Amino acid sequence: xxxxxxxxxxxxxxxxxLDLLLSLRDEKSMAMYTTKGLDHLGLVAxxxxxxxxxxxxxxxxxxxxxxxxxxxxxxxxxxxxxGLGFVGRTLHMYPEYFKERPVERLLGKGIKMExxxxxxxxxxxxxxxxxxxxxxxxxxxxxxxxxxxxxCEAINLDSTSxxxxxxxxxxxxxxxxxxxxxxxxxxxxxxxQVVLNLITENQAGIPVYMQAASGNINDxxxxxxxxxxxxxxxxxxxxxxxFIADAALYVAxxxxxxxxxxxxxxxxxxxxxxLVKLAIAQQESLSFEALDNGYSGAWLDSDYGxxxxxxxxxxxxxxxxxxxxxxxxxxLKESTDSQKSFKKLNRLRFSCPSDANQALQIxxxxxxxxxxxxxxxxxxxxxxxxxxxxxxxxxDSYEYQITGQLxxxxxxxxxxxxxxxxxxxxxxxxxxKLTMEKMLGLYKSQxxxxxxxxxxxxxxxxxxSLYLKKPxxxxxxxxxxxxxxxxxxxxxxxxxxxxxxxxxxxxxxxxKPYQNPTARWVFFCFQGIHVLTISGDQQRVLNIEERNRTIxxxxxxxxxxIYS
Numbered sequence: 001x002x003x004x005x006x007x008x009x010x011x012x013x014x015x016x017x018l019d020l021l022l023s024l025r026d027e028k029s030m031a032m033y034t035t036k037g038l039d040h041l042g043l044v045a046x047x048x049x050x051x052x053x054x055x056x057x058x059x060x061x062x063x064x065x066x067x068x069x070x071x072x073x074x075x076x077x078x079x080x081x082x083g084l085g086f087v088g089r090t091l092h093m094y095p096e097y098f099k100e101r102p103v104e105r106l107l108g109k110g111i112k113m114e115x116x117x118x119x120x121x122x123x124x125x126x127x128x129x130x131x132x133x134x135x136x137x138x139x140x141x142x143x144x145x146x147x148x149x150x151x152c153e154a155i156n157l158d159s160t161s162x163x164x165x166x167x168x169x170x171x172x173x174x175x176x177x178x179x180x181x182x183x184x185x186x187x188x189x190x191x192x193q194v195v196l197n198l199i200t201e202n203q204a205g206i207p208v209y210m211q212a213a214s215g216n217i218n219d220x221x222x223x224x225x226x227x228x229x230x231x232x233x234x235x236x237x238x239x240x241x242x243f244i245a246d247a248a249l250y251v252a253x254x255x256x257x258x259x260x261x262x263x264x265x266x267x268x269x270x271x272x273x274x275l276v277k278l279a280i281a282q283q284e285s286l287s288f289e290a291l292d293n294g295y296s297g298a299w300l301d302s303d304y305g306x307x308x309x310x311x312x313x314x315x316x317x318x319x320x321x322x323x324x325x326x327x328x329x330x331x332l333k334e335s336t337d338s339q340k341s342f343k344k345l346n347r348l349r350f351s352c353p354s355d356a357n358q359a360l361q362i363x364x365x366x367x368x369x370x371x372x373x374x375x376x377x378x379x380x381x382x383x384x385x386x387x388x389x390x391x392x393x394x395x396d397s398y399e400y401q402i403t404g405q406l407x408x409x410x411x412x413x414x415x416x417x418x419x420x421x422x423x424x425x426x427x428x429x430x431x432x433k434l435t436m437e438k439m440l441g442l443y444k445s446q447x448x449x450x451x452x453x454x455x456x457x458x459x460x461x462x463x464x465s466l467y468l469k470k471p472x473x474x475x476x477x478x479x480x481x482x483x484x485x486x487x488x489x490x491x492x493x494x495x496x497x498x499x500x501x502x503x504x505x506x507x508x509x510x511x512k513p514y515q516n517p518t519a520r521w522v523f524f525c526f527q528g529i530h531v532l533t534i535s536g537d538q539q540r541v542l543n544i545e546e547r548n549r550t551i552x553x554x555x556x557x558x559x560x561x562i563y564s
Contacts, residue, residue, distance in 0.1 A: 034533045036102040038541065040526035042562040043551070044084045045106040047487050047494075048077045049558055051143055060136055061127050070115040074107050075124040076480060078116050081106060083484035084523075094121065102531040105539075105562060125476035129176075133479035134211050138233070140483065141208040144490050145201060145238065148497075154202045154242035154266075154442050155209075155234065157226065157249065158449035159219050162457065163191040164474060176471045182216035196478055197222055198452060199234065202445035204493035205452055208238055210482040212475040219248035227257050235263060242266050242429070242442055250426060252305030259307045259428050266443050269311065269424040275304065276424045279313055283422070286313065289436060294318050297436040302426065312425040312439055320421025327416055331369045335408055338370045342406050349399040353377050356400040368409075375404035452485050492519035498554035507547055522551060529563070 048054065054073030061072045070078075082097055098113040128136060145152055164179050179192040193215030200207045209230065213222050223245060231243065243263050247270040249255070258265045269276050279286075279300055286298040294317040302309045345363055350356040356377045364372070381395030389395075425443055427434065496516050499506060505513030509521070525547055532540045541563055544552075552559045 032535050035542075036531045036533070037100050038102055038105070038529045038531050038563070039085075040523035040529075041081050041085060041101065041106055042529075043491055043522070043526065043555070043559065044081055044487060045077070046555060046559040046562050047491050048080060050556075051140065051147060051487070051490070053077055053080070053140060053483065053487075056140055056143065057128075057136065060131050060139070068120075070107070070111050070120065072124045072127055074111065075116065075121055076128075076483065078107060079121065079477075079480045080484050080487055083481060084488060094118070102539075105531060122473065125473040125480075126470075128476040128479060129472040133476050134209065134230075137210050137479050137482060138208070141206060141486060142238075144206055144486055145208065148204060148206070148490060148493055150201055150203050150206065150493075152201045152203070152208075152238045152240050154244050154445060155199050155238060155240040156202055156446050156449045157197070157199045157223060157243065157245040158446065158453070159195055159197045159213075159222055159248075160453040160457070161193045161195050161215065162478075163188045163193055165191070177212050177475055178214040178216070179471050179474065180215045182214075183218070194474060194478070195222065196453075196456075196482075197226060198449055198482065199226075200449050200452060201238065201240070202244070202442065202448055205448035205489045206493070207452060207482050207486055207489075209234055210479060212478045220251050220254075223249045224251060224254045224257070227254050227261075231258065231261055231263055235261070242427075244442060244446055246446065247271075255305050255307050255309075255426075255428070264427065264429045266425060266427045266429075266439060268443070269304075269426045271419070271423070273304075275302065279311070279424065280419055280422050283313065283315075283418070288313075288315060291437055291440065295440060297440065299436075304426070307428055308430065309426050309428050310430060310434075312427075312436060314423050314425060314440060316421045316423075318421075323420040324417060327420065331408065334367065334369050338367045339406060341367065342370075342372075345402055349380065349401055351397075351399065353400050356402055360402050370406055371409045372404040373407055375402070377401070378403055452489070455485055455488065456481055488519050491522075492517075495519070495522060495551060495554060502554060504550055504554060506550055526551075 054071065054077050057073035057076055058071050078094065078098070081101075082094060085097065094116045095113050098116050101113075103111050103113050103116075161182060161184055163184060177194060179194055181189065181191070182193040182195070183189075184191070184193055195213040195215060195217055197209075197211045197213060198207050199209040209226075211226065211230075227243075227249075234240070241264055243258060243265045245265075245267050247268045249265070250267045250269050255265065255267070271277070271280075283298075286300075288296040288298045290296050296315045298313045300311040300313060302311045341363070345359065348359070350359065360372075360375065360377075378401045380399045380401060381389075382397045382399050383389045383393070384396045425439060427439060495506075498504075499515045499517075505515055506517045506522070506525075508514040508517065525545075528543050529548065530542045532542055534540070544563060548563075552563050
């Protein structure tokens with residue numbers, strides 16, 4: 001083990017240690033050696049180069065100053081490297097972050113850390129917004145889908161909200177998104193929100209389309225706009241057979257638009273629909289067919305919204321047990337709360353029987369799991385004069401009090417239990433080729449979008465604190481964040497694909513051979529890889545282990561060159 005620059009303790013691999021010891025005899029020679037952390041960023045940079053992110057963006061934004069040291073495309077790659085470095089640095093901290101990295105090896109010859117500053121990044125985000133971030137991203141995603149040779153049988157739509165810091169002025173004529181308060185999935189309703197709509201393909205979870213929206217838009221409206229204005233271009237680019245989304249898609253106007261454009265869809269029908277409630281209530285009369293993993297299903301015909309469809313009522317035994325346990329806990333808690341609340345109601349006095357009865361009905365509506373036995377409204381005389389009333393004295397007025405015995409409603413519990421573990425899927429594919437198993441499997445691929453949102457909203461990622469000067473820049477930054485997810489998912493898919501194709505294995509957490517590692521675990525295993533620069537021009541890559549070499553050889557020449 002040897003000290004380099006008196007700061008880094010490095011394990012040396014592949015160089016003659018004796019020669020290095022002789023050259024480090026004095027302080028002057030020590031200044032000739034520098035180390036930079038490469039880690040897993042070489043994998044990220046390699047995938048960015050393989051996709052051609054910088055080239056594609058520079059083709060879209062060709063008007064760049066000739067005196068610029070770094071192009072807009074290279075700046076986007078720099079932001080992706082930062083985002084997938086899992087350090088959550090803000091824009092003004094980028095030069096400090098790249099101070100510790102081999103910038104030229106990652107971004108290209110002649111690029112220095114000082115070129116990646118907040119002014120250059122801000123101008124880059126402005127240019128991306130002016131060129132149209134959704135269109136640019138769709139071009140990049142089409143390249144990735146083609147590169148990985150993904151079949152893209154189905155695409156999945158979902159949305160999430162991200163809270164932003166700071167206050168933003170909004171011009172009524174401005175076409176950019178509005179950062180305002182709305183429904184917060186992060187449970188931060190006091191902060192302004194921005195909504196991110198994503199469409200992913202269902203094999204690798206690659207986002208194929210992204211769109212930023214104002215913080216107060218609801219999913220029904222947002223999904224309707226995407227279907228109305230963008231589904232035709234998505235169909236032409238991806239040629240996906242099925243368009244899949246959750247219950248927010250299932251609005252009459254939206255499914256009519258999909259059907260008119262010849263797009264097959266699979267969606268969850270909302271449980272609040274009367275027809276869905278009726279089907280669940282009459283489930284005993286339906287013929288359920290057993291499916292895999294504890295599921296069973298029954299077909300129903302429907303023409304909801306004027307669109308001919310098949311509905312699949314799905315019953316899940318696992319979900320029913322899980323939801324039954326949750327229901328029991330909820331009933332126990334609400335029963336305890338109801339007892340306390342009913343005691344308070346008993347102590348109240350009302351001026352007339354109708355007021356008392358109205359208060360009782362309101363209370364019963366808000367406590368669905370309990371009922372009252374022998375309820376009675378008692379009449380109490382009221383005397384204005386203090387002291388004990390005289391015999392036969394007529395009261396000045398009367399007050400009314402509610403009494404009764406509280407008990408848990410088993411009927412309500414049984415009604416709720418009937419709904420547990422049940423959900424309705426809807427499709428306009430009337431062919432026999434779409435079986436129950438296939439339809440259920442395609443809908444469950446919706447988890448790929450939710451997985452992507454969990455990744456984007458991880459505390460280690462770029463969004464831990466989102467603040468920029470203008471809403472336009474935040475919209476552009478959302479595109480960069482989606483590019484991070486795209487690169488991450490593409491790397492993970494390619495690693496797994498190549499390991500299986502070449503019959504190679506990567507050790508998992510228990511050091512057992514594995515062919516489906518997550519990209520996050522692979523990134524962790526690449527920690528500690530450094531680039532040692534000797535005398536300003538000679539470079540050595542240190543600490544590459546056998547497991548790292550397996551991944552590098554699987555991925556190909558671009559990655560070998562970065563880690564050579």
